[in-house]
């Protein structure tokens with residue numbers, strides 16, 4: 001079992017390759033191929049979710065400046081621009097106008113984007129400091145990162161040669177994340193940042209059961225099954241009351257889920273109280289050998 005950290009350069013250089021090789025040798029791994037191949041890869045997720053017919057926000061990816069320009073001339077705005085990698089909303093922004101989209105497209109096919117957005121990251125540290133969610137040292141680190149980028153962003157290189165836009169789904173002041181591990185699921189609701197459309201990483205989270213509806217949990221069980229995933233988090237927004245996926249992920253930050261108040265089984269029975277989802281991962285693995 002290995003939590004491949006998408007921002008650890010060593011993990012990213014050989015984590016998947018080692019796990020797939022071990023799997024090829026007939027051993028059981030966590031994560032396995034179906035669980036992890038699309039991790040931190042929103043381009044991969046687009047193809048997978050479309051192939052499975054999952055309700056996914058309409059998304060366009062282009063691999064040439066010409067195609068992207070042509071699309072931008074003939075579509076409406078705003079659109080949501082994303083890099084394929086990144087978490088906590090760090091690499092997600094709104095292209096409010098065609099001009100903004102054209103600028104992003106030029107950059108995508110020019111100098112490209114760093115995986116580590118120094119300005120956005122510093123702003124986020126200051127926002128968290130003002131809310132009392134982090135200390136001054138964290139803000140200082142944000143300044144230091146202007147001079148010394150993360151090792152991961154140096155080794156990964158710049159993001160270029162593709163551009164990813166998603167329909168902007170308006171009217172969402174939160175997103176819902178449902179995590180399915182084997183035949184159990186739990187959920188959190190994340191409120192958007194002030195004057196922003198982005199929820200993930202905001203730190204403003206609701207845990208009570210009445211924040212979640214059964215249909216979304218059932219849908220999550222069903223997609224997890226068709227993905228043959230050992231563990232998957234689904235991030236949803238809503239459009240006219242219907243859930244739409246914005247991304248999926250096998251990995252998540254433990255501390256955020258510790259306060260969860262209960263979980264569902266696949267028959268939608270609710271179990272009130274604290275639980276240990278990491279033990280479910282071990283149980284699932286032992287069951288499959």
Ligand SMILES: Nc1ncnc2c1ncn2[C@@H]1O[C@H](COP(=O)(O)OP(=O)(O)O)[C@@H](O)[C@H]1O
Nearest residue numbers: 087088089166167168169175198199200246247
């Ligand atoms: N297409 C969209 N329409 C409206 N809001 C979106 C859309 N995509 C993402 N968001 C918002 O932005 C946040 C970050 O997007 P997400 O794709 O989940 O990236 P990350 O990997 O950084 O969490 C989400 O939590 C959601 O609140």
Ligand SMILES: [Mg+2]
Nearest residue numbers: 088200235247
């Ligand atoms: Mg997300």
